[in-house]
Amino acid sequence: MDLATDLCGIELNGPVLNGSGTFDALAARRVFGDTLIEEFPFHCYVSKTITMNPRPGNPPYRLWETPSGMINSIGLPGPGLDRFLERDLGAMAELGVPLIVSVMADCAEDFEVLVERVAAREEVAAVELNVSCPNVHSGLIVGEQPAETEALMKALRPITAKPLIVKLTPNVANPQEVALGAEAGGADAVSMINTVKAAAIDPVENRTWLGVGAGGLSGPAVRPIALAQVRVVAATIEIPVIGMGGIGDAESALDFILAGARVVAVGTENFRDPRAGSVVTAGLPAALARRGFASLAEAQSAKLD
Amino acid sequence: MRGEPCPQAPFGRRLCEVAESRESGGYRIFTLIDAEGPAPRPGQFYMLAAAPEWGGEGGRPYLPRAISYARVSENLTGGLRLDFLIDEVGPGTSRLARMEPGESCHLTGPFGSRFSLPRELNPNAAGAILVGGGIGIAPMAVLRRELVDRGIPSRSLLGFRDQAHSGGIDELFGCDSTRLAFEDGSSGHKGYVTDLLLQLLEGDDASSAAVYSCGPPAMLEAVRQICLERKIPVELALESPMACGYGACFGCAVPKAEGGYLRLCIDGPVVRGEEIATAMAGEPAVE
Numbered sequence: 001m002d003l004a005t006d007l008c009g010i011e012l013n014g015p016v017l018n019g020s021g022t023f024d025a026l027a028a029r030r031v032f033g034d035t036l037i038e039e040f041p042f043h044c045y046v047s048k049t050i051t052m053n054p055r056p057g058n059p060p061y062r063l064w065e066t067p068s069g070m071i072n073s074i075g076l077p078g079p080g081l082d083r084f085l086e087r088d089l090g091a092m093a094e095l096g097v098p099l100i101v102s103v104m105a106d107c108a109e110d111f112e113v114l115v116e117r118v119a120a121r122e123e124v125a126a127v128e129l130n131v132s133c134p135n136v137h138s139g140l141i142v143g144e145q146p147a148e149t150e151a152l153m154k155a156l157r158p159i160t161a162k163p164l165i166v167k168l169t170p171n172v173a174n175p176q177e178v179a180l181g182a183e184a185g186g187a188d189a190v191s192m193i194n195t196v197k198a199a200a201i202d203p204v205e206n207r208t209w210l211g212v213g214a215g216g217l218s219g220p221a222v223r224p225i226a227l228a229q230v231r232v233v234a235a236t237i238e239i240p241v242i243g244m245g246g247i248g249d250a251e252s253a254l255d256f257i258l259a260g261a262r263v264v265a266v267g268t269e270n271f272r273d274p275r276a277g278s279v280v281t282a283g284l285p286a287a288l289a290r291r292g293f294a295s296l297a298e299a300q301s302a303k304l305d
Numbered sequence: 306m307r308g309e310p311c312p313q314a315p316f317g318r319r320l321c322e323v324a325e326s327r328e329s330g331g332y333r334i335f336t337l338i339d340a341e342g343p344a345p346r347p348g349q350f351y352m353l354a355a356a357p358e359w360g361g362e363g364g365r366p367y368l369p370r371a372i373s374y375a376r377v378s379e380n381l382t383g384g385l386r387l388d389f390l391i392d393e394v395g396p397g398t399s400r401l402a403r404m405e406p407g408e409s410c411h412l413t414g415p416f417g418s419r420f421s422l423p424r425e426l427n428p429n430a431a432g433a434i435l436v437g438g439g440i441g442i443a444p445m446a447v448l449r450r451e452l453v454d455r456g457i458p459s460r461s462l463l464g465f466r467d468q469a470h471s472g473g474i475d476e477l478f479g480c481d482s483t484r485l486a487f488e489d490g491s492s493g494h495k496g497y498v499t500d501l502l503l504q505l506l507e508g509d510d511a512s513s514a515a516v517y518s519c520g521p522p523a524m525l526e527a528v529r530q531i532c533l534e535r536k537i538p539v540e541l542a543l544e545s546p547m548a549c550g551y552g553a554c555f556g557c558a559v560p561k562a563e564g565g566y567l568r569l570c571i572d573g574p575v576v577r578g579e580e581i582a583t584a585m586a587g588e589p590a591v592e
Contacts, residue, residue, distance in 0.1 A: 021555075022553060022554070023553050024552045024553050024555075027551065027552025027553065027568075027571055028551055028552060028553065030552075030571065031313070031314055031416065031551045031552060031571065032313060032314055032315075032316040032551070033313040033316075035313075035315075035316040036316055039316055039317075056564070056565040056566055057555060057558060057566055058558075059558075059560070059586075060545065060546075060558045060559070060560075060566075060586045061546055061586075062546070062555070062556045062557075062558055063546040063547070063548055063554070063556035063557075064546070065365060065366065065367055065368050065397075065546075066364070066365075066367070067363050067364025067365055067367070068360060068364035068365075068367055069364075069367060070367060070368060070548060072548075072554070072556060074554070074555045074556065077555055077558075077565075077566065219367060220367075221364070268548075270549065270553055271368060271369075271548035271549035271553060271554050272318070272354065272367075272368060272369055272411075272549075273317060273318045273411075273413070274316060274317055274318070274413065274549070274551055274553070275316060275317035275318070278317075
């Protein structure tokens with residue numbers, strides 16, 4: 001079965017991406033060698049979030065296992081924009097799939113620089129905006145505010161003709177309102193969901209387990225939340241949705257397509273199996289057939305009752 | 306990674322059969338048959354998850370567990386026999402400890418860095434001092450075997466809480482040149498293994514020493530301090546909560562001496578004592 005599809009005009013050999021920050025392809029290449037390239041598990045690679053300056057990330061502990069999932073508070077460690085462009089981006093182009101670079105800043109001015117310099121590189125097919133950070137001017141988390149999201153998009157839209165994707169947070173009452181803001185500001189797609197705010201208590205020391213007190217829940221534990229939010233957002237906006245949240249196999253991936261996602265992303269499952277993306281893809285033809293679809297496109301255009 | 310490179314891990318997780326599982330001093334030793342993987346190097350680890358009923362109790366365990374191998378040998382019918390030493394401390398280790406022969410286990414790896422040889426660590430090294438605590442004796446046993454094979458002398462100091470937490474001593478270590486410490490005094494020296502290390506270093510020329518250690522964070526930090534104070538090169542095999550084992554999750558952060566963090570899975574698990582700010586990352590003392 002042909003699984004080829006497209007996302008905002010980017011041609012993909014299939015609908016399986018990785019969630020930003022869940023697969024360091026450059027580290028994986030060092031660990032697994034060229035087999036990683038020959039059997040690259042995603043049809044499009046999304047980078048870890050890049051920031052203007054290098055960041056060390058959060059103090060440990062950064063992980064906590066939950067029933068059917070995990071909480072992370074990684075804190076976006078990264079090399080910063082300059083080093084990413086010089087050192088990492090060229091190596092990412094060797095992966096053989098279209099590249100989406102995720103960026104984050106705490107003000108529109110830095111976002112503008114990030115988008116301009118990243119989008120200018122020919123290796124980059126699209127830019128994803130991580131808007132889960134507070135705006136230093138307003139103090140508000142951009143991605144929780146429809147007006148802030150729209151204003152940011154309007155500032156960034158003129159900078160590049162390449163697709164701009166807004167990563168939506170699930171930590172709002174009505175994600176469709178933020179999605180509408182993104183669309184009104186000129187976004188080409190939204191990706192969702194980011195992690196669900198979560199905390200864990202150290203069972204021995206009577207303190208919060210995570211180094212910074214709280215983090216984000218991911219894995220199958222969040223899948224029903226993600227499906228509900230993808231469904232309502234996809235029904236509200238015209239631009240495509242990249243669906244994710246606890247996808248671990250073809251069946252759960254297909255759930256997201258039927259909820260309205262155009263393509264899907266595998267996140268936490270990558271930690272359990274580096275080839276998780278390939279496992280999802282390999283199972284899709286049978287999953288589509290079992291549920292009565294002759295093609296991926298048919299499932300993508302299916303309407304749920 | 307330094308010196309001789311470590312082998313490249315096969316891409317993806319693979320199913321391995323459980324060949325044996327037995328009790329040993331309150332711990333379990335189980336054996337997996339790895340038909341495909343390359344021979345691991347001392348200090349390296351695998352990500353393990355029982356194939357059936359992983360997540361069977363209240364949705365946990367969910368993530369695989371990072372476990373150093375305790376012994377490797379050739380399997381008569383092909384592949385490798387990998388032994389792992391397990392203490393049941395949570396849902397993941399409990400499920401692994403309950404695996405029965407014939408069951409399958411998901412395995413990814415081998416991952417991470419290896420121990421240096423004593424001369425790589427200290428050009429004047431006359432031999433190696435191995436300091437293991439609890440289940441941390443597993444990588445020490447692997448290193449000891451490698452040193453024996455290479456004809457490099459080593460002395461092993463092993464520390465345990467009590468007899469109920471002291472598996473693998475006879476199976477993984479010969480009796481020769483191994484000294485034991487039990488916190489409850491039930492055998493060997495009554496006290497900490499670091500007491501034995503201090504005794505041994507008193508009679509030694511520190512300039513020809515090379516120390517290797519694996520064990521609980523507080524023990525590792527004590528070993529690290531003892532060695533740093535005496536300018537003795539030391540390598541530590543650390544442990545950290547870890548989701549993936551191959552650099553994807555950035556969860557296994559250990560503070561570097563120079564600031565920032567290393568990823569223990571790909572920059573470790575074997576690190577030099579002076580590389581890190583503490584072996585007790587995440588403990589209250591460094592908050």
